[in-house]
Each structure stands twice: as structure tokens, then as C-alpha cells.
Amino acid sequence: MGRAAIVGGGVIGGGWAARFLLNGWDVAIFDPDPEAGRKIGEVLANARRSLPGLYERGLPAEGSLTFCATVEETVAGADWVQESVPERLDLKHRVLAQVMAAAPEGVVIGSSTSGFKPSELNEKGATAIVAHPFNPVYLLPLVELVGEADRTARAAETLRGIGMFPLTVRKEIDAHIADRFLEAVWREALWLVKDGVATTEEIDEAIRMGFGLRWAQMGMFETYRIAGGEAGMRHFMAQFGPCLTWPWTKLMDVPEFNDELVDLIAGQSDAQSGHRSIRELERLRDDNLVGIMRALKRTGSGAGGVIRDHEARLPLAETGPDGLPVTVEMQVPTTYVDYNGHMNEAPYMEVSARASDRFMEMIGADAAYIAGGLSYFTAENHIRYFSEIDIGDRITVTTQVLGGDGRKLHLLNKFWTGGETPAATVETLLLHVDLSTRRVVAPRADVAEKAAAMAAAHAGAPRPDRLVIGR
Numbered sequence: 001m002g003r004a005a006i007v008g009g010g011v012i013g014g015g016w017a018a019r020f021l022l023n024g025w026d027v028a029i030f031d032p033d034p035e036a037g038r039k040i041g042e043v044l045a046n047a048r049r050s051l052p053g054l055y056e057r058g059l060p061a062e063g064s065l066t067f068c069a070t071v072e073e074t075v076a077g078a079d080w081v082q083e084s085v086p087e088r089l090d091l092k093h094r095v096l097a098q099v100m101a102a103a104p105e106g107v108v109i110g111s112s113t114s115g116f117k118p119s120e121l122n123e124k125g126a127t128a129i130v131a132h133p134f135n136p137v138y139l140l141p142l143v144e145l146v147g148e149a150d151r152t153a154r155a156a157e158t159l160r161g162i163g164m165f166p167l168t169v170r171k172e173i174d175a176h177i178a179d180r181f182l183e184a185v186w187r188e189a190l191w192l193v194k195d196g197v198a199t200t201e202e203i204d205e206a207i208r209m210g211f212g213l214r215w216a217q218m219g220m221f222e223t224y225r226i227a228g229g230e231a232g233m234r235h236f237m238a239q240f241g242p243c244l245t246w247p248w249t250k251l252m253d254v255p256e257f258n259d260e261l262v263d264l265i266a267g268q269s270d271a272q273s274g275h276r277s278i279r280e281l282e283r284l285r286d287d288n289l290v291g292i293m294r295a296l297k298r299t300g301s302g303a304g305g306v307i308r309d310h311e312a313r314l315p316l317a318e319t320g321p322d323g324l325p326v327t328v329e330m331q332v333p334t335t336y337v338d339y340n341g342h343m344n345e346a347p348y349m350e351v352s353a354r355a356s357d358r359f360m361e362m363i364g365a366d367a368a369y370i371a372g373g374l375s376y377f378t379a380e381n382h383i384r385y386f387s388e389i390d391i392g393d394r395i396t397v398t399t400q401v402l403g404g405d406g407r408k409l410h411l412l413n414k415f416w417t418g419g420e421t422p423a424a425t426v427e428t429l430l431l432h433v434d435l436s437t438r439r440v441v442a443p444r445a446d447v448a449e450k451a452a453a454m455a456a457a458h459a460g461a462p463r464p465d466r467l468v469i470g471r
């Protein structure tokens with residue numbers, strides 16, 4: 001962990017601050033807006049309720065947040081400086097000069113700029129790189145890095161450590177990769193509204209009911225490869241290549257950006273979404289993103305792979321409040337909470353299954369073992385709910401071996417949320433199976449030994465007053 005200096009704490013600077021803080025960094029911020037403290041507080045509140053919900057491990061303890069009176073005070077002693085002031089080159093030059101004068105020698109100075117190139121940012125002698133994130137910065141992993149190779153390489157390592165996905169752009173270009181792309185789509189959308197072809201709402205439906213869902217998990221090229229059928233990309237290109245020269249798009253032409261266009265777009269946008277506050281919309285967006293990203297995590301697709309990699313770097317406490325091994329540590333995501341305002345019954349099974357998977361790894365029944373054709377199947381589960389678990393609660397699961405010879409494993413997954421006794425328990429019976437015959441067989445000797453050693457170590461731990469399996 002280190003100390004991040006955030007210069008400009010608006011939509012993007014606030015998001016950066018939250019990303020660093022929740023990953024254990026200390027953060028210093030400078031923003032002349034008298035409302036900056038309140039605004040950053042609201043962004044942080046959104047981040048706290050959403051980001052930890054991506055992981056089955058606890059994030060590090062939150063760092064400290066300091067509001068500074070000057071740029072110089074903010075950047076002194078920093079391990080990372082992130083400039084996120086408004087998108088005006090003269091302002092960026094002025095702020096980067098202040099940063100350069102006070103920041104430690106050689107520190108990475110990232111600019112969040114959506115469109116300026118490093119050569120433009122550094123015209124007055126700064127040594128900044130572009131580190132262009134996506135809103136909400138605390139949830140979306142992508143950061144486009146553009147600039148000098150050594151600095152972008154160091155930046156990439158830091159960004160991976162805070163759960164982000166650095167994409168180093170091969171050469172500098174206006175608007176990097178993603179914004180060049182988004183700008184083309186945005187320009188087409190403005191034309192469609194201006195020409196009365198579609199409303200803002202209809203365009204959003206066209207995106208979210210169709211290709212938007214595909215893009216989050218496969219992007220454009222993999223999606224189109226599949227769209228070519230069994231012949232793949234070559235057939236896709238043969239079929240749809242010619243239409244590139246038909247007048248489908250107006251990409252070369254920009255609609256005049258006048259008051260009339262702004263009123264038209266903003267008016268339709270108000271009619272579409274004006275009944276909800278921006279913060280409400282942000283929370284809805286974040287809850288959906290967490291749900292989507294958790295689904296992607298199952299297959300490791302897209303952002304799901306980044307979360308998996310980051311999770312593997314997060315330490316897991318060795319023992320829980322009862323002295324038994326910790327198998328899951330997580331914060332309850334919003335997607336787990338139901339209409340009664342607490343964790344729904346289904347996620348208890350999901351969390352317990354993860355705890356049992358982790359326990360299997362601990363005794364050597366890991367991914368390689370399973371690939372070798374042996375595994376455990378669950379034969380029985382019994383859940384007991386003792387106290388409510390709420391959104392945002394941090395759950396620690398400990399796993400106790402109640403009995404079994406390795407062929408059978410009788411486990412108790414205990415859910416702790418801070419009290420003296422578990423908030424819930426899941427009693428579970430696992431059977432060791434040969435995956436080719438689907439029959440119960442003895443485990444490999446080393447796995448049986450580790451299971452027996454765990455059982456012996458847990459023999460003295462208090463047992464629940466009531467057991468259901470094997471009564």
C-alpha cells in the first residue's frame with residue numbers, strides 16, 4: 001500500500017479516491033470546490049456498498065482520507081499522483097506544473113484525460129502519462145495507459161494491485177482506444193435523435209436489450225466471430241464487409257453542437273430518467289454492475305477474470321473467532337439481499353459451497369486434483385439461521401470437520417458477522433467420487449491424510465447442540 005495524491009476530486013477524482021482507499025491506500029485530495037468533501041463522501045458511500053461485494057475475500061483495511069489546502073501539500077510524499085481536473089489543456093498544464101514542482105522525483109503522475117495525448121499534456125515539461133479510467137472508477141477495471149514505457153509499466157503494476165485492468169496503448173492518439181470508439185457511437189446517437197429517428201430512450205433500449213449485453217463479456221471481435229456461424233470471422237466479414245461502404249453511418253459528419261441539439265437531448269433525457277436522482281441512478285447502476293461482474297467471475301470472462309486475479313492476491317485470515325480455519329471472508333453484496341431487507345436464503349448455500357470448495361483446496365482436492373478425475377460431491381445440506389445478515393455485513397466463514405474418513409466428509413460451515421456466536425451454520429456432507437464412474441471411492445492417500453489431520457485438529461472444538469446429518 002502507499003499514498004495516493006488525487007488532484008481534482010469530481011466524478012472521476014472521487015472514484016479514484018474510493019478505489020485507492022478501499023484497497024488500503026492512504027489518500028490525499030485537493031479540490032477547490034467547497035462542496036468537494038460532500039460530493040466525495042457520497043461517491044465513497046456508493047463505493048463502500050458495492051466494491052467489496054465483488055469478492056469472496058475481505059479487502060484490506062480502508063486507508064485514511066485527507067483533504068489538503070494546496071496541490072503541493074497533496075502530492076508531497078506521494079507514491080502515485082492522479083490528475084483529474086476538467087478537460088481543458090491550459091488547466092491541465094497549470095496543474096501539472098504545480099504537481100511537478102512538489103511531487104517526489106520519478107513518481108507516476110497519471111492524468112485521467114479522456115482525449116489529450118501525453119505529448120500534449122507534457123508540452124510544458126511535465127512527465128505525466130495518461131491513466132484514463134472509466135466511470136465508476138471504483139468498480140470498472142479498465143485504465144488505458146499511454147506514455148513512456150517505464151512509467152506505464154510501473155503504473156500497470158500498481159493498478160493491478162488495486163484490482164484494475166491496465167491496457168497499455170501502443171501509440172498515442174487522440175482519445176486513446178475506448179473514447180475514440182465511444183465517440184463514434186455517441187455521434188451516431190446524436191444524429192439519430194436530431195433526425196427524429198429515435199428518442200434517447202429508444203437508443204438506450206437498442207443498446208441494453210441487445211448488443212450491450214454481449215459486449216460486457218465478449219467484446220466486439222469475439223462476438224462477430226460467433227456471428228459468422230461455423231465459418232467464423234471470414235464469413236462474417238464476407239457477409240457484412242460490403243455494407244461498410246453503404247450509407248449506414250454518418251461517422252464522418254458531426255451534428256452541429258448548438259443549444260437546439262442540447263435542449264433536444266437533455267429534454268428527452270429528463271423525460272426518460274428525470275424522475276430519479278443521479279445518486280439513485282448511480283446506486284442502480286452499481287448494483288447491476290456488481291451482479292453482472294459476479295456472473296462474469298464464474299467463467300472468468302472479461303472483468304470477471306480481473307476480479308478473480310485480484311481476489312487471489314488478497315490475503316485470507318488463517319483462523320476465525322472460533323480458532324478454526326477461515327474458508328470465506330466477504331462483504332454481503334446488494335444482490336444477496338431480498339425484499340425482507342436481509343440476506344436471502346439462497347446465497348447462504350452459495351457462500352457455504354464456496355467455503356466447502358476452499359476446504360477441499362486446503363486438503364489437496366484442488367483444481368489439479370479434480371482435473372485428474374477425482375472430486376467431492378455434496379450429498380446433503382442443512383442450514384440454520386440464527387440472526388439476520390444484512391447488506392454490507394462482513395461474513396467470515398470457518399469450517400469445522402465434524403467427522404468422516406475422507407471418503408465421507410461431515411463439515412460445519414459457520415457464518416460469523418461479529419457476534420459471539422455464528423449468525424448461521426450450514427451442516428454439509430461431502431462424498432468423494434471418481435468423476436469417470438460417478439461412484440464413491442477412497443480419496444488419494446495424501447488427501448485422506450490431510451482430511452484426517454484436520455478432523456483430529458478440530459476434535460476438541462465445541463460441536464453444535466443439534467446435528468441433523470447422520471442422526
Ligand SMILES: NC(=O)C1=CN([C@@H]2O[C@H](COP(=O)(O)OP(=O)(O)OC[C@H]3O[C@@H](n4cnc5c(N)ncnc54)[C@H](O)[C@@H]3O)[C@@H](O)[C@H]2O)C=CC1
Pocket residue numbers: 007008009010011012013030031032033036083084085086087088095112113114115132133134135
Ligand atoms: N466524467 C467521465 O465520464 C470521465 C471523465 N474523465 C476525465 O477525468 C477528468 C475529470 O473529469 P470529471 O471528473 O468528469 O470532471 P468533474 O467536473 O466532475 O470534476 C473536476 C474537478 O476538478 C476540480 N478542479 C477544477 N480546477 C481544479 C484545480 N486547479 N485543481 C484541482 N481541482 C480542480 C473541480 O472542482 C471538480 O471537482 C477529465 O480530464 C475527464 O476527461 C475520464 C473518464 C471518464
Ligand SMILES: C[N+](C)(C)CC(=O)CC(=O)[O-]
Pocket residue numbers: 113114133134135179182
Ligand atoms: C464521455 N467521456 C469521454 C468523458 C467518457 C470517458 O472518458 C470514459 C467513460 O467512463 O465513459
